[in-house]
Amino acid sequence: MICDLNVPWPRTDYSSPTGSEILSLKKQLAILEELGYTHIALNFTLDQGVKLPSGNVNPIDLKLVQEFQSRLKIFTRVTLIIDDVSSHQGLSKLNTSFDLISVIPRSEKALQLAASNLEIDLISLPFHQRLPFYLKHKTVCSATDRGVLFEINYGDMISDDLKRRNFFGNVKGLIRASRKRGMVLSSGTSDPLSLRGSFDAVNLLVVLGLDYSRAQATVTEQPTKALLNGRLRLKSHKQAVVMGTDILNDSENIGHKRRKVETIVDRI
Amino acid sequence: MEDLSIERRLLSRCTRYAEDEDSIQAILNSRYSLKGDQKNYLSLNPAKSDYQVVKPEVLKKKDKVLQFADVGEEPPIPRYRTSQSGSENKYSKWKTRNEFKQFINSNLKLQRLARKNVSKAKASRSAQGNDLNIVNRKAFQKLLKIEDFTAINKLWKTYVNDFLGNDENTTLTTMGSKLSTAEFVGAFIEVEYSKCISNVGIQGIVIWESQFNFIIVTGRGKLHGWKGELKSVEAPSYSSTEEVGGLRVISKRNTRFLIRIPVPNDPENEYQVLLNGNRIQYRGYERANRKLKNHAVSDLI
Missing domain, CATH: 1.20.58 (Methane Monooxygenase Hydroxylase; Chain G, domain 1)
Incomplete structure (x- = not known):
């Protein structure tokens, strides 16, 4: 399985997307399918200030992209931008509605909080900008030990000189700080021209000094871990008791019933 | 006048003196006397019943x-x-x-x-x-034969339904957290996934849960034909281990167990629940009071 865990949802608030936006999203999914991706997450970015509605907090309607259901596994993801450490209450409300939860920390304190305490799957850093803090080994690895992975978005840097320069420096910093562990590579762009096949994307990390097997893992094993972590939060009790039989692929609701299978005990 | 003392009532409950008012009276009258074979304490003899303690015998x-x-x-x-x-x-x-x-x-x-x-x-x-x-x-x-353990499985099914209290609005939080503290002795489990591939597909009734293992009793090869349920196997053949069946000790490590829970008032359907063996490496009685925690999932893939 090859994953791209960051396909941006066209809206960053709770308004519904227009027809043309949905069309471009579908085009993007079609290209990703063509490039060989199998597991996709639609990413809804949410600023900390936005007020959550009282009912359904997940604006992503998977019925809009229903024609891909048989070909791609599509998940929903939310990214919360955290500036201020004191108010991250939104997370607990989002917990049960999205498959994946990630944060974008805007300050060093927020990064430390996300790395050590928050119940999330991914930490997404804006590598195409100059980071306001220095990535420390201790902070980064406290996250990876806990199973929280760092996400690298390659999409933004492809078309811009300055962004590319920042990206290279920052990602080298992350590779050094994380000791080459716990990274996820995803596109993170709504521009279909910036999408790359998994081999191209992996090669980018090889250029930056990651060995090939670890670079390959950033689009295969590592995102699977993130997905599993997120799905287990939804579908299990403390990862011990899982409802349903297929953790990653079951789309059915929790507490569902299955047709009874006759076993030995029924026959004796 | 009828004697309503505790002694008389106790004696009248005894099978030995049932309905025998005279002997009860005789005992009561002589209870404080210094002579005779009466005892100044209550002596209880074991009651007769079908129940017998079976000791495991070492093979001679x-x-x-x-x-x-x-x-x-x-x-x-x-x-x-x-x-x-x-x-x-x-x-x-x-x-x-x-x-x-x-x-x-x-x-x-x-x-x-x-x-x-x-x-x-x-x-x-x-x-x-x-x-x-x-x-x-x-x-x-x-x-051990699996036929002898179907009764305990029936008992477990009623137990788990009572324990979970399943109804229409059962949610994950209630059912999952309750199941994580439930007793699994008597449950019919199947190894859904294991790093040890020869364990995959084994089904049986749990007779003991230790910290690192489930001890289960399995069916016997062709006689019970349990491989018929595995869709991946077309013409099932059984190894000599599977022909003998009986006890199997299954490690919890890197193993997922499938448990089928009956839905009350609905014989057509069942709940299917997976247990991550890596996360329940506790003894059965310890698990009941333990607060489970989330961990990094790299061992669950």
């Missing part, structure tokens, strides 16, 4: 020699301290545990013997159905 050497002179194995030597070893305190807390261990080990040993016989029978090509159904032979009467 002569049984084996008669049946399998060619194998020539020594009788199992008890490796643990047991009550039989002389000066041992008979109320030692290790007693039950050691006898259980000894029982499991002797049974597993007997099973290995049965397995050898089955593979021999298979190799000789004269194998009829009866030859393979080795558990019916006299020497192997002590092997």
Whole structure:
């Protein structure tokens, strides 16, 4: 399985997307399918200030992209931008509605909080900008030990000189700080021209000094871990008791019933 | 005047003096006298019933020699301290545990013997159905059979329904957290995934849960034909281990177990629930009070 865990949802608030936006999203999914991706997450970015509605907090309607259901596994993801450490209450409300939860920390304190305490799957850093803090080994690895992975978005840097320069420096910093562990590579762009096949994307990390097997893992094993972590939060009790039989692929609701299978005990 | 004292009531409840008003009166009258064979305390004799304590017996050497002179194995030597070893305190807390261990080990040993016989029978090509159904032979009467444990499975099914209190608005949080503290002895489980691939697909009734293992009793190969349910297998064949069936010790590590929970008032459907063995590596009674935690998932893939 090859994953791209960051396909941006066209809206960053709770308004519904227009027809043309949905069309471009579908085009993007079609290209990703063509490039060989199998597991996709639609990413809804949410600023900390936005007020959550009282009912359904997940604006992503998977019925809009229903024609891909048989070909791609599509998940929903939310990214919360955290500036201020004191108010991250939104997370607990989002917990049960999205498959994946990630944060974008805007300050060093927020990064430390996300790395050590928050119940999330991914930490997404804006590598195409100059980071306001220095990535420390201790902070980064406290996250990876806990199973929280760092996400690298390659999409933004492809078309811009300055962004590319920042990206290279920052990602080298992350590779050094994380000791080459716990990274996820995803596109993170709504521009279909910036999408790359998994081999191209992996090669980018090889250029930056990651060995090939670890670079390959950033689009295969590592995102699977993130997905599993997120799905287990939804579908299990403390990862011990899982409802349903297929953790990653079951789309059915929790507490569902299955047709009874006759076993030995029924026959004796 | 009717005597309403506690002594009279107690005596009238005894099976020995039931309806025998005269003898009760005689005992009551002589209870404080200094002569006679009465005792100044209540003596209780065991009541008669069908219930008998069955002690696990160690296989005797002569049984084996008669049946399998060619194998020539020594009788199992008890490796643990047991009550039989002389000066041992008979109320030692290790007693039950050691006898259980000894029982499991002797049974597993007997099973290995049965397995050898089955593979021999298979190799000789004269194998009829009866030859393979080795558990019916006299020497192997002590092997555990799944038929004897279906009753405990029925009991477990009613227990788990009562315990979960399932109804229409059962949610994950209630059902999952309750199940994580539930007793699994008696449950019918199936190994859905395991790093040890020869364990995948084994089904059986749990008879004991230890910290790192489930001890289950499985069915016997062709007789129960359990591989018919596995869709991946077209023409099931059974190894000699599977023909013998009986006890299997399944490690919890890197293993997922599938548990089927009946839906009350709905015989058509069932809940299917997976247990991540890595996350429940506690003894059964410890698990009941333990707060589970999320961990990094790299061991669950």
